Amino acid sequence: MDALNLCRFTDVDSTALAELSKSVGWTTTIETWRDLLRLGNGAVYGYRCRTGEIVASATILRYGSALASLGMVITKPSYQRRGLAKNLVSHVAHSSNGGTIALIATKEGLPLYSKIGFKVTGGVTRLAADSFSMKTSALTTRYKVEPFNKSDLEVVHALDSMTMGGARRDVLDLCLKRASRCCTLTEDKKIVGFGLVKHGLKTSQIGPIVAATADGAALLVKHLAANNNRRMVVDVPSARTKLLRTLISCGFTRESEASLMSLNPENLPGRREQLFAIASRVYL
Ligand SMILES: CC(C)(COP(=O)(O)OP(=O)(O)OC[C@H]1O[C@@H](n2cnc3c(N)ncnc32)[C@H](O)[C@@H]1OP(=O)(O)O)[C@@H](O)C(=O)NCCC(=O)NCCS
Incomplete structure (x- = not known):
């Protein structure tokens, strides 16, 4: 596998992040990524390969000390099942300042989060x-x-x-x-x-x-x-x-x-x- 760097992304990465979300069929716009990158209480992390392409992402938003929200966990299909999302989510969870970390899981994401220790506490219809x-x-x-x-x-x-x-x-x-x-x-x-x-x-x-x-x-x-x-x-x-x-x-x-x-x-x-x-x- 290419050498991959774990990075914190900035405003200039919004177009590449929109490409990444498109690769898994999500319609997340450049504007939404830009909003996430600019939120003062948040951070967007992920993996970048040597060519500069972004191949995985995860966002964390911290709501004071009691709660943080995790989201946008994506791995480009050709890089899946190599442990990228697991490493990234563990990294992001440790970078949060304590308190509960909550997320909305897709069917695809559920086994990954369970493996890291997240528990299902409810649902969203x-x-x-x-x-x-x-x-x-x-x-x-x-x-x-x-x-x-x-x-x-x-x-x-x-x-x-x-x-x-x-x-x-x-x-x-x-x-x-x-x-x-x-x-x-x-x-x-x-x-x-x-x-x-x-x-x-x-x-x-x-x-x-x-x-x-x-x-x-x-x-x-x-x-x-x-x-x-x-x-x-x-x-x-x-x-x-x-x-x-x-x-x-x-x-x-x-x-x-x-x-x-x-x-x-x-x-x-x-x-x-x-x-x-x-x-x-x-x-x-
Ligand atoms: C879900 C997703 C992020 C997983 O990314 P990934 O980098 O392939 O995940 P990892 O390689 O780190 O997987 C870690 C573990 O999670 C579980 N897992 C990951 N993908 C899985 C799948 N499709 N089916 C079942 N288990 C899966 C496995 O237990 C895996 O460990 P293993 O490969 O040793 O069995 C990726 O499939 C994806 O981007 N899906 C589309 C977007 C999405 O639904 N994101 C989740 C939002 S909540």
């Missing part, structure tokens, strides 16, 4: 819909959905940190910057949740959604999806069964399942019962 119809008249008396206002920022950050059990300021600011629409959920004029949607060319991804209850989360989905004729996807933690039932009853269908895995300790911090949709499978 991807729901999709071209259109749906939700009756929420009974809910609207309790909650109100309002457009996000800049003055809501600190409350939204506080809600997010409390829910996730870690300081995700950089990631949430990025989600807000890339969002096409963001809403808050209020009860008696107090913000008790928020949600956002990002429009792609053909698909809109709804998430993250933080809410006090499943009814509140459903109301946020309804408002975020309004006046949008793209296909909608939402990644719901599988334990949020009431929201899953509500969305399926109004036209969403199950598209795929992924595993939530974590390492040392396996218990995720925060008030996870308030997390009704994750931002993306790229990071938690």
Whole structure:
């Protein structure tokens, strides 16, 4: 095998990283890689061969001392089954500053993470819909959905940190910057949740959604999806069964399942019962 160097990547590597993700059939754009490379609390590592080509990657985002999120674990097909991902994930896990390391695993990635010691602690269900119809008249008396206002920022950050059990300021600011629409959920004029949607060319991804209850989360989905004729996807933690039932009853269908895995300790911090949709499978 070529001599390979373990490196930390920078902005100039975003195009080569997009080529790497394309080699395994992922559609991760140069812009998404650039965002990951620029996040102040994160790092992108991987292997580069002598010609300069990038043949493996893994990202780590640190949310304070209690939690870190691992993602974008990819090995170029012609370099697979040589231990690259295993070495890389072990390296990245050791470079994290303690606390739980969590990730969303594909079917392909699951045996690799199990071998390193990660345990399955839950699941994420991807729901999709071209259109749906939700009756929420009974809910609207309790909650109100309002457009996000800049003055809501600190409350939204506080809600997010409390829910996730870690300081995700950089990631949430990025989600807000890339969002096409963001809403808050209020009860008696107090913000008790928020949600956002990002429009792609053909698909809109709804998430993250933080809410006090499943009814509140459903109301946020309804408002975020309004006046949008793209296909909608939402990644719901599988334990949020009431929201899953509500969305399926109004036209969403199950598209795929992924595993939530974590390492040392396996218990995720925060008030996870308030997390009704994750931002993306790229990071938690
Ligand atoms: C998953 C992936 C990153 C593994 O990369 P890799 O460099 O080939 O993995 P390694 O060689 O380090 O494998 C380490 C161990 O993981 C397990 N493993 C890796 N790939 C596996 C596969 N396709 N099927 C079963 N076990 C696998 C094996 O136990 C392997 O040890 P072994 O070869 O001694 O049996 C690679 O297949 C890939 O890029 N897949 C597409 C993208 C993806 O799904 N990434 C995971 C995101 S969660």
